[in-house]
Amino acid sequence: xxxxxSIRDILLIDRxxxxxxxxxxxxxxxxxxxxxxxxxxxxxxxxxxxxADIVRQGxxxxxxxxxxxxxxxxxxxxxxxxxxIEIEDDELxxxxxxxxxxxxxxxxNDRRVSGEVLRTLAxxxxxxxxxHDDRGLLNPRGHRLLLDxxxxxxxxPARAAWAARRAAATRLAEAEExxxxxxxxxxxxxxxxxxxxxxxxxLGEEAELDTRRRGMQAAARIREDVARALxxxxxxxxxxxxxxxxxxxxxxxxRAEGRLDQPIEALSRALIELGEASSGVEAALxxxxxxxxxxxxxxxxxxxLRALARKHDVLADDLATLADELRGRLHGIDAxxxxxxxxxxAAAAADANYDAEADKLSSSRKAAATQLDLAVQAxxxxxxxxxxxxxxxxxxxxxxxxxxDAVAFTVATNPGAPAGPLxxxxxxxxxxxxLLALKVCLSRGNDxxxxxxxxxxxxxxxxxxxxxxxxLQRLADDAQILVVTHSPQVAALGAQHFRVxxxxxxxxxxxxxxxxxxxxxxxxxxRMLSGDRxxxxxxxxxxxxxxxxx
Numbered sequence: 001x002x003x004x005x006s007i008r009d010i011l012l013i014d015r016x017x018x019x020x021x022x023x024x025x026x027x028x029x030x031x032x033x034x035x036x037x038x039x040x041x042x043x044x045x046x047x048x049x050x051x052a053d054i055v056r057q058g059x060x061x062x063x064x065x066x067x068x069x070x071x072x073x074x075x076x077x078x079x080x081x082x083x084x085i086e087i088e089d090d091e092l093x094x095x096x097x098x099x100x101x102x103x104x105x106x107x108x109n110d111r112r113v114s115g116e117v118l119r120t121l122a123x124x125x126x127x128x129x130x131x132h133d134d135r136g137l138l139n140p141r142g143h144r145l146l147l148d149x150x151x152x153x154x155x156x157p158a159r160a161a162w163a164a165r166r167a168a169a170t171r172l173a174e175a176e177e178x179x180x181x182x183x184x185x186x187x188x189x190x191x192x193x194x195x196x197x198x199x200x201x202x203l204g205e206e207a208e209l210d211t212r213r214r215g216m217q218a219a220a221r222i223r224e225d226v227a228r229a230l231x232x233x234x235x236x237x238x239x240x241x242x243x244x245x246x247x248x249x250x251x252x253x254x255r256a257e258g259r260l261d262q263p264i265e266a267l268s269r270a271l272i273e274l275g276e277a278s279s280g281v282e283a284a285l286x287x288x289x290x291x292x293x294x295x296x297x298x299x300x301x302x303x304x305l306r307a308l309a310r311k312h313d314v315l316a317d318d319l320a321t322l323a324d325e326l327r328g329r330l331h332g333i334d335a336x337x338x339x340x341x342x343x344x345x346a347a348a349a350a351d352a353n354y355d356a357e358a359d360k361l362s363s364s365r366k367a368a369a370t371q372l373d374l375a376v377q378a379x380x381x382x383x384x385x386x387x388x389x390x391x392x393x394x395x396x397x398x399x400x401x402x403x404x405d406a407v408a409f410t411v412a413t414n415p416g417a418p419a420g421p422l423x424x425x426x427x428x429x430x431x432x433x434x435l436l437a438l439k440v441c442l443s444r445g446n447d448x449x450x451x452x453x454x455x456x457x458x459x460x461x462x463x464x465x466x467x468x469x470x471x472l473q474r475l476a477d478d479a480q481i482l483v484v485t486h487s488p489q490v491a492a493l494g495a496q497h498f499r500v501x502x503x504x505x506x507x508x509x510x511x512x513x514x515x516x517x518x519x520x521x522x523x524x525x526x527r528m529l530s531g532d533r534x535x536x537x538x539x540x541x542x543x544x545x546x547x548x549x550x
Contacts, residue, residue: 011062393406
């Protein structure tokens with residue numbers, strides 16, 4: 001509910017503080033008094049795009065503050081939460097300033113916000129109905145939502161089916177794309193797998209082959225020197241010479257009076273050491289014995305491993321893993337046809353499920369359209385539009401999360417005349433009454449929006465104006481209504497009555513708004529009945545109108 005509106009230096013308003021109440025709030029005043037200024041000010045603080053030159057002449061800046069009461073669960077709380085704004089208690093304060101340079105600045109509960117945040121909040125706070133309404137009932141983009149709300153149609157199953165349908169289609173498209181890309185490299189994959197399977201690389205094989213190759217290459221280089229050394233140590237070399245020397249010394253030792261005993265012993269020890277050295281060299285030489293074809297085979301396999309690793313830009317130890325991966329991709333190609341068939345079946349099932357849910361929605365909407373048409377038609381008769389025809393058209397549209405229906409509210413002002421959009425077919429007065437009848441039918445109680453009707457009773461009077469007022473009063477049972485009216489019948493039904501007046505001096509012209517007490521209401525409604533000259537009869541008629549609403 002809009003509880004308070006404060007305006008300073010906007011258009012013709014110098015200072016204004018307006019306290020609004022629940023139910024039906026009516027604004028009256030002479031033509032040109034500035035009733036529309038209040039709507040301009042409210043639209044300004046809500047971020048609506050309107051007049052650019054709104055600062056009062058001679059003022060440095062203009063400012064509007066609006067205070068709303070927000071009950072728990074109000075949709076505005078979601079917008080505030082998404083914007084990171086917390087409110088204390090249930091009070092929401094919107095403030096917007098227009099500087100003399102045209103720059104506009106907005107705040108929500110003293111936190112600076114963009115005009116976009118204000119406009120998003122406004123969609124949850126206020127709904128304007130009138131000849132220039134482009135946000136509410138005249139906007140065909142919202143007609144489907146309004147019809148669904150009227151009939152309490154649950155679109156969640158269709159939204160779930162739509163999401164499942166899109167997910168299934170995405171999985172199928174991705175699988176087909178993957179398979180197509182894989183098939184483009186199928187020949188390469190088969191050749192690569194065959195090549196890898198033929199070589200059959202093993203983990204750690206490169207290092208083992210490199211070690212063996214280096215060992216055989218080293219043995220080939222030193223074996224000749226080791227063999228030459230062995231020949232010099234053997235019987236034809238050092239060993240034979242030492243044996244000869246030992247025989248000669250032993251033969252002379254008997255005549256040497258013991259002087260050769262120690263050298264002979266040393267030579268015997270040397271022969272033992274030499275034998276061990278010869279055995280060791282001989283064993284080493286045997287170990288270095290290899291078949292040259294083994295070296296050739298090791299080198300050939302090592303080079304093959306390294307060449308294949310370079311070809312696939314991996315390490316040699318990763319070739320076995322690569323082979324498994326390529327085999328997996330080949331298996332995917334081979335199994336792809338079966339997988340695609342299963343995904344196509346799933347996508348077709350998802351399509352069928354969505355079609356079934358969309359058909360249910362279409363049927364429900366068509367039935368709801370008939371009910372809404374009958375309800376609106378019943379409301380049009382008291383509004384002196386019994387010959388007009390209201391029709392809710394449900395036509396095929398592009399499929400989406402909430403079905404595949406387009407909904408449009410159309411009217412024909414006379415039977416047999418072609419139907420068309422509300423704002424294209426109906427005249428100003430007719431349009432206002434159409435909107436009122438439609439709003440009465442669409443309201444479901446506990447409306448979270450403040451409903452504003454701008455001269456919705458234009459061009460009607462008498463019983464028709466009374467019917468308009470009664471319907472506004474009915475709406476006010478469940479929502480706060482603010483109506484700008486020239487009709488005394490509507491004004492008499494207000495729970496709160498405000499009069500807009502204009503005062504002019506040589507220096508400036510200003511508009512003021514005051515809340516009327518019971519006596520002032522009688523005077524104002526009498527003015528609306530009789531004009532500038534208020535007669536006793538007019539006052540009696542005004543009093544009777546007010547009494548008749550109780």
